[in-house]
Amino acid sequence: MPRRHLSVRAAQTARINTELADLRSRLEIRTDWPPEVLAEADRAASLPRLPESDATDLDLFTLDPPDSRDLDQAMHLSRRPGGYRVHYAIADVAAYVSPGGAIDTEAGRRVQTLYFPDGNVPLHPARLSEGAASLLPGELRPALLWQLDLDADGGLVLADLRRARVRSRRRLDYATVQDRIDAGAADGQLTLLAEIGRLREAQEQARGGVSLPIPEQEVVAANGGYRLAYRAPRPADGWNAQISLLTGMAAAELMLDAGIGLLRTLPAARSRPTRGCAGSPPHSACPGRTACPTRS
Numbered sequence: 001m002p003r004r005h006l007s008v009r010a011a012q013t014a015r016i017n018t019e020l021a022d023l024r025s026r027l028e029i030r031t032d033w034p035p036e037v038l039a040e041a042d043r044a045a046s047l048p049r050l051p052e053s054d055a056t057d058l059d060l061f062t063l064d065p066p067d068s069r070d071l072d073q074a075m076h077l078s079r080r081p082g083g084y085r086v087h088y089a090i091a092d093v094a095a096y097v098s099p100g101g102a103i104d105t106e107a108g109r110r111v112q113t114l115y116f117p118d119g120n121v122p123l124h125p126a127r128l129s130e131g132a133a134s135l136l137p138g139e140l141r142p143a144l145l146w147q148l149d150l151d152a153d154g155g156l157v158l159a160d161l162r163r164a165r166v167r168s169r170r171r172l173d174y175a176t177v178q179d180r181i182d183a184g185a186a187d188g189q190l191t192l193l194a195e196i197g198r199l200r201e202a203q204e205q206a207r208g209g210v211s212l213p214i215p216e217q218e219v220v221a222a223n224g225g226y227r228l229a230y231r232a233p234r235p236a237d238g239w240n241a242q243i244s245l246l247t248g249m250a251a252a253e254l255m256l257d258a259g260i261g262l263l264r265t266l267p268a269a270r271s272r273p274t275r276g277c278a279g280s281p282p283h284s285a286c287p288g289r290t291a292c293p294t295r296s
Helices: 010-026 035-046 102-110 126-132 174-182 188-206 235-258
Strands: 060-063 073-080 083-091 114-116 119-121 140-151 156-172 216-222 225-231
Touching: 010 225, 035 102, 035 126, 073 188, 083 156, 083 188, 083 235, 140 235, 156 235, 174 188, 174 235, 188 235
Parallel strands: 060 156
Antiparallel strands: 060 073, 073 083, 083 140, 114 119, 140 156, 216 225
16 A cells, blocks of 8 residues: 555645646536537436336346446346356446437547546536436336356356346445455345455456556545545455456457457567577577577
């Protein structure tokens, strides 16, 4: 954990806020919403396009920071013969957005939500992102629903995706989930979150993947100023991330099989030679002498 903490006194805060506002102005980042976007959001929120498939019987729960309102993912975990079943619901914002409409056009201009110390500039109006499209508990919502079947070792054996109506049951946060698991008071689903999460972490290690437990850093308002806050990731954070990563990998496989979509990839890591290798090209087999004996 970092030991050095930065704080900004209230007397300096006004200058920082002014400079942040100037930065948004220079970058032409629009913080207000065109009236036609808000009007369309109000209409869409009252008349969402609900799918025919009904999955409201799933006991879904969300896992997010405690102050989050834009709940875009929910899950249901269960056992099946020979392994596990993960249902993963992703908020279907497209059910509220008409292609070429005002919301779609504005989202294309904004590209993504931008976060600043003094607030954020969201991709969609809060009427949708924090309201009608958010997977808030007890609310009927359209979603993209994944069914991911795993074997006993946590390996993916089947992936299915459909649009469905869902209703989340519980809104949980990381600290609460971790406390319940640590205290031995977790229910069946939270117990499975830990079990499946650990199996997926083992799968990650086996394929050469790495997840770094880097502390989260956030600028927060405090005592009329700002300060940097750090939080060490909990195991539950990683288990939740593994479920999300599992879904992303399944989506990538479907896109590769269909030959559609855009995938962000990284080149394979190059082997690093030991010091002193004179081979051409150098390679990791050299024992570190001034001349590589396998190439002489």
